[in-house]
Amino acid sequence: MDTIVIQVDETKQLTRIKKELASYQMSSSNPYVVFAAKKEGVSVLIYTSGKVVFQGKNPQPLVKTLGFSVVKNEEKTSSISNQNLAMIGSDEVGNGSYFGGITVVASFVDPKDHPFLKELGVNDSKTLTDRKIREIAPLLQEKIAHKSLLLPPSKYNEVVGKGLKHNAVSVKVALHNQAIYLLLQQGVSPKKIVIDAFTSQKNYESYVKKEKNHFSNPLTFEEKAEGKFLAVAVSSIIARYLFLKNLDELGQTVGFSLPSGAGSKADDVASQIIKKHGLTTLAKLAKLHFKNTEKAKKLLNF
Incomplete structure (x- = not known):
């Protein structure tokens, strides 16, 4: 399977793609995909960022049909070393x-x-x-x-x-x-x-x-x-x-938005969870040996 990624910054171009592929539209569960279609074995995904991804055995013809040129991307620079090893x-x-x-x-x-x-x-x-x-x-x-x-x-x-x-x-x-x-x-x-x-x-x-x-x-x-x-x-x-x-x-199971990291916000949320659901529930959501557990208890005078 080949993949071609094109960044489209003009709304008119995106609208044109959607119009031309309207009869081939399909659903997508990705919340960042605003339009998805499949034509001639090639999937086309338009993201909220304006990026258009073509995936299939031979996506080049469809890319060209939609008015885009296929540019070789091997020369693109990256901060990551190009390791020529599997x-x-x-x-x-x-x-x-x-x-x-x-x-x-x-x-x-x-x-x-x-x-x-x-x-x-x-x-x-x-x-x-x-x-x-x-x-x-x-x-x-x-x-x-x-x-x-x-x-x-x-x-x-x-x-x-x-x-x-x-x-x-x-x-x-x-x-x-x-x-x-x-x-x-x-x-x-x-x-x-x-x-x-x-x-x-x-x-x-x-x-x-x-x-x-x-x-x-x-x-x-x-x-x-x-x-x-x-x-x-x-x-x-x-x-x-x-x-x-x-x-x-995990957050949806208890009705809280769980923060990433181990800062003071985590202490606050943990204390609210302990207060509402108890330590048994917290054990299903957090790594209890972290210092945050004791900090959360102190916030509640636990």
Whole structure:
């Protein structure tokens, strides 16, 4: 499947596309897609940002029919190094957030995927707005081979903490190892596997010995790898998207908007949840060993 992304800034052009594809219109569950259609096996998605995405076996003819030129995008610049290797990159999101669980994603990126990723504006998720992440992550999920794991707060509180199976580092080792293992089981053949370094390689290797599943591929640990390798950047974006989605879903169960992070806002929301629903419910939404729990209790004189 090929993908062509075009940024359209003129409302007239967008209106023309919608008009010409009106009879081929289809529904889309993505809240940032304002129009979706499928013609001749090519899906056309128009986003709120004005970006138009063509996906299909041969989208070029339809792109040209709609009046756009197909420009080679290999020369586009990126802050991420162009690693000309088939690579798995792994990253996690949620470790520093009181509410929500931990999401780990391992993604396989081949050099042939680079033009598509750069055209989408793939970069370290920390440099992208949540709106941008919610917009492009579904496209990445569809196009790029990946494996995602979510450890929800309820399970996190059962396995992480004093006297329990894991600490805050070993649980991430387990998740990264399992995500990469499962992705390799899908048959991908990376020349390199990079993990965004959250601990030393020595610590990682010590913890991973306790895991059930293992693989022989060597690992590379890089600090801030999401800003250096496209494979890690893809994982960073998908992981952030899944974390935010889960945060939304958890909040809906209790009628609160759950903030990301571990600041004073998290203390305030946690105190309101304790007051209305009790600590048992909070344990399903937050990582209880964080200091925020005690801070929330103090706000209530608990």
